[in-house]
Amino acid sequence: AQTVTQSQPEMSVQEAETVTLSCTYDTSESNYYLFWYKQPPSRQMILVIRQEAYKQQNATENRFSVNFQKAAKSFSLKISDSQLGDTAMYFCAFIGYNQGGKLIFGQGTELSVKP
Amino acid sequence: DGGITQSPKYLFRKEGQNVTLSCEQNLNHDAMYWYRQDPGQGLRLIYYSQIVNDFQKGDIAEGYSVSREKKESFPLTVTSAQKNPTAFYLCASSLRAINEQFFGPGTRLTVL
Numbered sequence: 001a002q003t004v005t006q007s008q009p010e011m012s013v014q015e016a017e018t019v020t021l022s023c024t025y026d027t028s029e030s031n032y033y034l035f036w037y038k039q040p041p042s043r044q045m046i047l048v049i050r051q052e053a054y055k056q057q058n059a060t061e062n063r064f065s066v067n068f069q070k071a072a073k074s075f076s077l078k079i080s081d082s083q084l085g086d087t088a089m090y091f092c093a094f095i096g097y098n099q100g101g102k103l104i105f106g107q108g109t110e111l112s113v114k115p
Numbered sequence: 116d117g118g119i120t121q122s123p124k125y126l127f128r129k130e131g132q133n134v135t136l137s138c139e140q141n142l143n144h145d146a147m148y149w150y151r152q153d154p155g156q157g158l159r160l161i162y163y164s165q166i167v168n169d170f171q172k173g174d175i176a177e178g179y180s181v182s183r184e185k186k187e188s189f190p191l192t193v194t195s196a197q198k199n200p201t202a203f204y205l206c207a208s209s210l211r212a213i214n215e216q217f218f219g220p221g222t223r224l225t226v227l
Contacts, residue, residue: 035215045158045205045218091157101146101165101212102173105157 002027004094006106013082014114020067021077021109023092031097034068034075039108040088048090051075082113118142119219121206126224128193128200136191136222138206147189148207148216151175158205164189165212193224201226 003026013019025034036048051059051068058066063083067076079086092106119140128134140147146165150158160173164183178197183189189208193200203223207216 033213033215037218043152043203043221045207047215047217050215095213097213099212100171101148101163101209102160103148103158103207103216107157 002029002094002096002099002104004092004104004106006090006092006109008109009107010110010112012112012114013079015082015084017082018078018080019082019111021079021090021092021111023075023077023106025073025075025092025094027073027094027096029096029098033095034066035093035095035103036064036066036075036077037091037093037105038086038088039091040085045091049077079111084113084115087111087113119206119208119217121204121219121222123222124220126222128224128226130226131195133192133194134224136193136204136206136224138189138191138219140187140189140208140219142208142210142217143186144208144210144217145186146209146212146214146216147183148209149173149179149181149189149191150205150207152203152205152221161191161204163212200224 032053034051038046049061063080089108094104122137148163149161162181164170180192205221206219209216
């Protein structure tokens with residue numbers, strides 16, 4: 001069975017600094033997608049970034065980038081120039097090509113950006 | 116504006132009553148999903164539908180039911196058989212089953 005593990009329940013960072021959130025996953029599939037979602041206090045789930053497993057290049061979206069290590073099954077999220085609006089719960093998620101749409105979430109990391 | 120809407124935002128229910136949560140999307144997505152989120156927890160899949168008139172159980176389907184009569188609508192009924200229904204419920208949709216999912220704003224259900 002596929003699993004997603006986020007080992008950091010809480011993290012904090014000073015405004016304008018850089019922070020990295022960790023995620024590891026376990027799967028026997030070779031084709032899959034990985035995602036990071038953000039859930040601010042409003043509780044709306046927002047897609048931050050996605051990574052296709054067959055692409056070696058790490059995905060980047062403005063201040064958000066990932067470090068995808070397929071062999072190590074690691075998928076960390078780096079947030080540069082942290083802003084107060086980045087304060088949120090961050091979820092790592094996995095979906096395999098053979099999973100019929102079942103998105104598997106980690107337990108989440110609560111990030112606080114301090115002024 | 117394209118998006119996913121859920122209603123109501125807050126819902127209160129007495130024990131023993133069934134209640135239906137609405138989810139509508141105008142993104143022309145084929146697949147739709149229902150998740151439950153408990154405090155401090157990740158999301159757990161209740162039901163999902165890849166196409167109209169077809170749906171599958173997720174990891175925690177007991178005490179819930181769904182229908183998918185129209186592409187844009189995927190209502191969730193929380194029945195009296197659900198032992199602990201108080202939670203935050205999120206609906207999502209994706210173009211196809213393998214694509215990224217987009218979420219609605221959620222419904223907070225409280226059983227009194």
